[in-house]
Amino acid sequence: MCGRITQHRSQVAYAHAMGWNVDDFGRHGGGSGRGPSWNVAPGTAPWLMHRFGDDGEHIDQVTWGYRPSWAAEKKIPIAINARIEKAATGPYFRSLWKSGRAIVPADGWYEWTGEKGHKQPWYIRRRDDRPMFLAAITGYRPEKEPGENTGFVIVTAAAEGGLVDVHDRRPVVFSAEDAALWMDNSLPPDQAEHLARAVALPPDVFEWYKVSTDVNRVGNNNAQLIEPIESDVATEEDDA
Template identity: 40%
Template sequence: MCIRFVRARPGPDYVSPLMSGPCDSRPADEIRPSWNIAPGTVQPVIYPAGVTRCVRWGYRGRRSAGKRLRTIMDAAVGGAAGSMWAPCWREGRVIVPCDGWFEWLPQADGSQPYFIRRLDAEPLFMAAVTTLCADDDVRDDDGFMIVVAPAGNGVVDRHARRPVVFAAPDARAWIDAHTTPEQASRLVHRGALPADAFLWFPVSRAVNRAGTQDGPALIARAASRI
């Protein structure tokens, strides 16, 4: 799955398509462009009615000190009956707004990053779940996890875990409070955009250095391996 993603547009481009009525919240200033978003950073997610809050990408429970952040959620696990994540699947469904993500392929001289975006260049609405309800105070252990398809469904790397990406109508249904957990599970399996809805190409290996490299040059097509 992606371990980095890109958000290159102003907030209204992501929030407006998910609004269900004129009384919905308007996008806040939390949604700012970034071209090299890594796990562990605090990022905006979209709740029902266009409510936007900043939440850490990754979850580590209070009893999980020293363990790695959990940054992804297998759709089959999250929606399973009796899953420990059932409360998140029921009440914590959110959308991560972005424009694409990166996957890597091994090369003789190191891993080559590829940028993946929609063929039509429209925004991506990635399914996610969070432990933070829209109107709760943030706790130290709150975080969000991106929902992913089963292994073997990567776009560039067949072994990668591809994020579940919706078009705007299905993204609205995903965060709708009236959507049941069972309906959400069906939506993930039937509504997620297929691999052939995306375009991908090699980009600079500068993207490998999260925290020190950012900017639109990171998603420019590389003429050769860089």
């Protein structure tokens, strides 16, 4: 995890769910340069919520994927996720953790199980189907020229409960209140680490179910991709 997400709601919907003043957002938020997506892949530019620069509330399109300049020189692959166990202190992400914390708004994410060539995709979302706020870290700043060192990665933690059966990793997902705190880049790095470890939403908030292998093709993008292909929808309570 996490290699594919959905963002099929509008910028304004995510801003409203975060508790931002939608009128203010409309005046100085990001542009509306992309439509709804049920199949957002690394290397594309999904919405990223942040409070950089003037400390205003913004949603901008930012590339999913990050690599610092020194890593590019060593031909280290571009990262799309950051393990919480290493991100706060490791050299690859340490500077981003300190002052580059942001949020990826999403409606759900995909995981795959099974053997190579026969993998089954699953869709995971909140049981109440409300927007999710995924912890992210980024080198993006509005005034910077875009490049590998200005992209973002999603912060992941070890999966718990029934989610382990789908994948051993999961994104760190916050409530709106905790997401706002995460985006406060005056928060010391150690407190941000505690926040990510201690208050991420637990497995019983989510449900997960099998979906069509049509999602495997990145070019496919429609609402049918998140429709269950079996009647049973699993939750952490079902596995208890």
